[in-house]
Amino acid sequence: MTLILIILLGVAMLVGAIAALYLKDLTSAVVAAGLVSLFASVMYLLLAAPDVAMTEAAIGAGLSTVIFLYAVQKTVKHEAKHD
């Protein structure tokens, strides 16, 4: 059961990471990157590392996502087109 959950979380993290790479809207990309951290923190909890899970949830999913959002807000909304 735990194994299935861990595999599902791993797949969800991969999907989030790929979405963060390919999404053109930078706000959505930042949120997708935050999702990776959120799934990672649940994964740490399942792997019996609650200390790391707390850090990942508070800093990875919370603060760094918002810091990226502030940065996006101060620059441009969309990724520049290049070759």
Added chain:
Amino acid sequence: MIKRLIALTLVLFFGYIFYQAVTHWQPDSQLQGVSKEYVSREANELGAMNIVTAIVVTYRGLDTLGEVTVLFLAASGVALLMRRRNITTPNRKERRQASEFIHTGAKLLTPVIVMFGAYIFLNGHLSPGGGFQGGAVIASAVLLLFLAFPKYKLKHGFLNTIESFSGFGYVLVGLLGIYFAGGFLDNRILPLGDFGKLLSAGAIPIIYTLIGLKVGIELAGILENLKGQEA
């Protein structure tokens, strides 16, 4: 073309390394080496229920001091680079206010979240979490305030004083360890107390409280500097 070829070679090379690492990997069935030492000696030696905390604060205390320094440098760098950008663009229209729900929710939740952060670092030696986690939770309470009230300002004088004294106190506790116990950042300058009680494990709760305050204020400061003047 050449660039692609180099990239492909690199990817294949890394793939080979990972393949080698995975095929020859065997999970340990029991603790070995230094981790075994820590786990078997910790309870009698340092008296902290959470072994992770005992390792982070005491056995590997110097690394933690380094981490706190790195965070301090990062916060100083952000402050140096962002603080001057206070020029608000003139024709930026006034933002819509956050709704009543967010205002009330933020007012209601912020004290509770700060209290939870304090709980995490005060219980660092008993339950999972510690100074860094508690500090991050406190900073996220400040973040909630910033989202609900964009014009909110932190009280810098007061907070900077607390932050400076926390950093100073942390190093001071470490130095006291040299004179009264086994070495730098040794937690046995205070009595170890009863195993599993709030007031136990020597100086670990003090060190984690100082770290928690310092980390919380630094992260909140980073957030405020990035937010800028009006946001």
